[in-house]
Amino acid sequence: MHKLLWGAVLALMLVGCDAPREQVTVHEREAVPDNLSAWHVVEAIDGKLTLNERVVPYDLNTALFTDYAHKLRTVWMPEGTSAAYGEDDFDYPVGTVISKTFYYPLAEDGSVLRTDDYSGDFAGSGLNLDRVKLIETRILVKRDDGWQALPYVWNDQQTDAVLEIAGDAKRLKLVSTDGSAEEFTYVVPDFNQCAGCHADNHTEKAIRPIGPRARHLNKEYTYQSGKENQLSYWQQVGFLSGLPELSGVPQNVNFKDTEVALAERARSYLDINCGHCHNPNGPADTSGLMLAHDEQDLRRLGVCKPPVAAGTGSGDRRFAIVPGHPEESIINFRVESTDPGAMMPELGRSLVHEEGAELLHNWIAGMPGNCSKS
Template identity: 55%
Template sequence: MWMRELLLLLALSCLAACHRGMEPVAFHDEGYPAKLSDWHVVEARDGVLQLNEGVVPYELNTPLFTDYAHKLRTIWMPKGVSAKYSPTDTFDFPVGTIISKTFFYPLPKDAARNATDVAGTYDTSLDFAAPGQGLNLANVHLVETRLLIRRRDGWVAIPYVWNADQTEAMLARTGDVQALTLVSDSGERENFNYVVPDQSQCVSCHAHDWNTRAIQPIGPKARHLNRDYRYADGDENQLAHLMRVGYLTGAPAPADAPRNANWMDPHASLDARARAYLDINCGHCHNPKGAANTTGLTLDIATPEDRHIGICKPPTAAGQGTGDHLFDIVPGYPDDSILPYRLSSTEPGTMMPEIGRSTMHREGVALIKAWIAAQSGDCVVLH
């Protein structure tokens, strides 16, 4: 028992150290502060990207792919308010909520790396982050931090780009482009342009209803958050943790809440993994109200596996986006299907998603191809 108490004391001491010297989180109900540190949500201090008091980190069961970048996600709310639980939609967050997402890359193990070299794999043995507490800046390269702010008139997205010294992120409403090089564990290199979207592009993914084009968060849904996280004081289910700290109301026990699969989980079914991957990467646009609602292709998790999800469905428009393929999904034949063709492309006008990546997600495409290859059925071509 004494050992458990000692570990808890050490964890709380670490937590207090991370907050030392940081001013309280500042919610700005208007305007666009010039520096990320003006918000005091996460700050680069003493070699660590630190989380302020009350800033709760979280992860998704299956995350959105962004050029192999890793992401530190956080939620903060003012005292005395909570988000309202929904089993299907984004939680109803109160005014004053700040959601942050910091995009970063592990640094290659090779000490002779170039200044633009970043690694795509995540080696936890390098201790990128203390449990639940930010990132060790000696082991990572920070690229950008995006904030979603719940103001009185709705959500607003504000992008910040980290400087070369990794000490501060500056407001970048017009976006940014950085030439980087991915370095694999085997030494394979891939040059690419990391694109930080400009503020106006955020609506492309974050508009839940394309008629109103009002933006809202994508990740904080029950099915994405229903998993354990290693917080500073131990492992806990994220839904249960948010309820316990007062950031969420109305949630059932985790066992009774929806849960998407982890796309890399070898114990999950191929179907569950592929559907989770399409849900987070494509479903925010390909749904009945989303930006791609005119395509007739719906890819969120609730879509039945029929023509609505693309099985034997012809495209609504011809052109380079089809690759001369006839159907979105041809059961058993991924190379004849439009869906993996567009996921594989990096050409503007062809690639999907349309923004948010400059590289092909090889492992993700392989998953979708395997899923289509395992399907049975025939597509009839009418002449």
């Protein structure tokens, strides 16, 4: 009788326990799942978007603008593997899975909020699904023959996301802290658009990560265990090998940090938002306009540089940058436009990034010199 009683108690205890969570699963290229949950990287569980074991969140010094969306970025690598440090690119091991979840904080009426405040978003290292609206999660997975990009779109119930190779579009109302509202269409890129942005070497046409590079990752992140430099943390958990002294690692700045020189902030902003195309090997190499972090030639950076082709894309302005005159500069025209034939970046936004546009306006307005001899 005693044994039977304890057997019944044990059975009840086991029923009440949560089932063990499945480990991250790397699916073959030819058999990618229709549902994001099948990867077991980030999953909606009990009202939270949770990170699996050894899935590490990360952030960037300055991030690519995407219609004021908030982003939860993660990286996972197979047990016993690590990325090899490189100043421009890390050599990630086969099987690496990088995810980026786009979402917005929720307003009480169900609209989404335009805010820089992330404090209400998180539940542990994941997201509180009562407080946010999930839009999409993009997966980058490293294969034997290179990276594969996969866009998943979240359902309205926020229980799972579905693979949408053709992309998607969602009509949203964005509400600012002052109460003003703006309706817009959030566009989820299709597979080819994902590949187009991530193939920052136009010759190789190979997809690779844009954000998780040394200069973008070289910053502190608040983990559940406390604040720590992200690169040091990756090294500690075995995700990064060959990391030099942090003093020798390049570092972009936060474009919103007014304690930093205006030019540094503007260059960091251009690097992450434009440099993956506007570099000597990028899709925009024929433009001659180079906006990556390491460009030192002012002419190639756009100062008094005429466009390759005039017309709609240039706003009939003569030079990419006219020192002291943002109102005459093509760069300002394009970042302040929402015309698909003129705006830059040409993918990933439907709205003007007002803070970024203001930064570039102030930077160019303060430049010395003129283009009178050009």
